[in-house]
Amino acid sequence: MQHLPSGDTSTRRHRMSKSRSVRLGLAAAAATAGLVTALIPGGAQAAANPYERGPAPSNSSIEASRGSYATSQTTVSSLGVSGFGGGTIYYPTSTADGTFGAVVISPGFTAYQSSIAWLGPRLASQGFVVFTIDTNTTVDQPDSRGRQLLSALDYLTQQSSVRSRVDSSRLGVMGHSMGGGGTLEAAKSRPSLQAAIPLTGWNTDKTWPEVKTPTLIVGSDGDTVAPVASHSVPFYNSLPSSLDKAYLELRGATHFTPNSSNTTIAKYSISWLKRFIDNDTRYEQFLCPLPSTSLTIAAYRGNCPHTS
Known part of the structure; x- marks a missing residue:
């Protein structure tokens, strides 16, 4: 040895x-x-994504008329704000999960917040603070509505009674008709926004190459006020190819379909807001692969997988 x-x-x-x-x-x-x-x-x-809110989603949960959160609401008088016409804030009642992302929604030409009020509790119950607003006048044009959306966001995050419930870094905008056109204007002006959803949007400006906010454009196949061929489709086509974007065309729908409770609008709006405001990839399954045409979807286009 x-x-x-x-x-x-x-x-x-x-x-x-x-x-x-x-x-x-x-x-x-x-x-x-x-x-x-x-x-x-x-x-x-939870450590990987501190912004996730609510249980794991399913088709039934995002198609339901209410999500998992109980909600409350508070009225904001036009007399106490500047830059927009007041509105209603809907928010999850519980503070156990911390802060929430937020979205402001504008009505369309000649309309009031009542025309888009159904979206308030529906989105809030999924884990968002939602502010449906009135505009300064009912005939305000899209550029004005875009500025009012941003003024409302600033009020919501800095002055409102629920500001402590809102994460000011996770914000989005939505709007119907001229409010939809205003949504694009707001996204163009404030690239830090996390999500934008124009609903049967109307705007004389058809090109939006400056937009850097993930954008879901919703059009209606029977829209005679803002026909998709001259509004929603060119809006979508003009967005940068590198942008996370999608185009949803509703089947058997009109310009005013977003003014009533609509499961398809809610399902894909919730998924888009969750995916990009909350960075919640649990909702990617409802956006990618691209949804197929159906009884309620005439067309759906987009880029998958998403990069943000």
């Missing part, structure tokens, strides 16, 4: 001791990490 010199034996023992210490240290670190993960609601998933 060959005997190692005493120096080699000492070295080997030192290495074995060091290796054992490293293994014990790694095991302790792993145990600590596991304990920390266990203490965080949702574990590693």
Whole structure:
């Protein structure tokens, strides 16, 4: 048998001791990490995306008339604000989940917030603060409505009674008709917005290459006020090809379809807002692969997978 010199034996023992210490240290670190993960609601998933709100979604949950959150609402008088005409804020009642993303919604030409009020509790119950607004006058044009959407967002995040419930870094805009045109104007003016959804939008400006906000454009196949061929389709086509964007054309619908409760509008609006305001990739399944045509969808275009 060959005997190692005493120096080699000492070295080997030192290495074995060091290796054992490293293994014990790694095991302790792993145990600590596991304990920390266990203490965080949702574990590693919550740590990966702190903006997720609500249970894992399903088709039935996003098509339901109400989501998992109980909601409250508060009226904002036009007398107490500037830059827009007041409105109604809908919000999740519980504060247990922390802050929420927010969306402001504008009505269309000659219309009041009552025309888009159904979206308030429907979106809020899914985990958003929603502000349906009146405009300064009912005949305000899209550029004015775009500025009013932004003024309402600023009020919501800085002055409103629910401002502590809102994450001011996670905001979006929606609007119907000229409010939809205003939605594009707002997104163009404020690139930091996380999501934009024009609903049967109307605007004399047909090209939007400056928009950097993920945008879902909703049109109606029977729209004679803002026909998709001269409004929603060119809006969509003009958005940058690198942008996360989609075009949903409703089947058997009119310009005024967004003024009434509509499951298809709600389903894809919720999915878009969740995906881009909350960065909640659990909702990607409803947007990619692209939805197929159906009894309620005449066309759907978009880029998949999404990059944001």
